[in-house]
């Protein structure tokens with residue numbers, strides 16, 4: 372039902388269209404500036420923020436270094452608690468596992484709590500192809516799904532929509548998928564929230580299967596943790612008879628005590644709250660309480676390859692708070708769709724090309740979707756040096772010799788030859804000086820043309836410096 376990112380153009384192409392969309396830019400500017408100011412205030416309340424940030428970084432680095440051990444521990448503890456663990460090497464395998472599990476229940480509808488991992492693998496589309504309808508229950512995800520749209524922000528997937536647009540989507544689409552929007556629905560937040568509540572409640576009470584992601588998996592007890600603001604997630608986790616959680620392998624933390632750090636840094640960095648309104652935890656199954664069957668699908672999908680890269684692996688520390696998006700001047704203007712992935716903004720620019728590789732044009736363009744200003748690193752609660760990884764990935768793209776880089780390399784080779792042949796250089800300079808009246812103000816071609824779109828070419832002197840020096844030196 373929701374759109375996919377398949378077939379998206381490269382970042383520069385997609386961003387060019389987005390920056391001319393006045394409504395999109397106004398919506399993004401309003402939302403990101405509001406939340407970044409609130410975040411700054413919430414963070415400044417903690418005198419030990421720097422220590423918490425360092426602790427978060429260390430916990431994640433330690434876990435990643437010993438991930439093999441912690442993954443085995445998770446399988447043991449989840450199984451001991453009555454859950455079943457499945458291992459998925461890639462998106463296809465994960466989709467096959469989840470589809471099979473849903474089919475085994477005999478159901479053709481599932482409710483979902485916001486899960487980036489399932490968006491990453493295109494689970495909704497895979498389920499739809501097998502005749503299973505997946506209903507998003509997070510409010511922003513519901514807006515995206517009803518609008519046949521794509522998410523554009525980690526935390527607020529519908530950040531690119533304003534209230535009037537959301538009202539129009541609800542009025543036009545809700546009736547197609549369940550309880551319709553109330554007559555005369557306005558764009559006040561209370562009315563929009565009530566319309567969504569009534570629409571979703573019907574689905575919660577009917578659903579026999581829930582699908583979730585998780586913010587953390589605690590290895591010592593096999594406990595999964597979801598933090599959220601609306602409570603829809605908790606309904607989704609507790610009401611259905613079968614719960615299937617799809618989780619990236621990097622979401623593990625060793626012990627409950629580690630949550631002490633992240634449950635302080637995550638809410639302040641994401642929604643600027645001191646704590647999340649809802650923190651749900653579940654450990655296997657419990658008699659007469661919550662789902663009777665629990666499946667955990669542990670997803671790799673490029674994470675092991677990312678872990679193998681000494682510089683790039685720090686992206687796996689990410690706790691998906693979205694603070695880096697809200698301060699990024701490029702994200703603010705280009706919007707989330709331009710990144711062509713479920714992970715937009717600075718973290719998307721380093722995570723997506725590592726998970727998917729840099730062989731496609733869109734993935735090779737992502738490490739360049741940044742001004743390298745460093746604001747993302749400053750706010751990151753687990754101290755991911757995003758600019759360092761961006762530069763590292765640019766090197767990788769250049770080494771792999773993308774189209775732009777082949778031209779660049781040819782130009783450098785030509786320049787090297789000219790500079791090594793002083794006679795040819797002098798002749799070239801003289802010709803250039805003599806013809807300077809006919810020189811264009813802008814360079815032609817896609818690469819050079821872009822460079823001179825926003826800059827003037829420096830004027831050519833009437834005489835080469837070396838000729839002038841020969842005549843005028845004392």
Ligand code: SF4
Nearest residue numbers: 689690692693695751
């Ligand atoms: S990279 Fe850092 S700031 Fe960005 S979403 Fe991840 S944890 Fe948050």
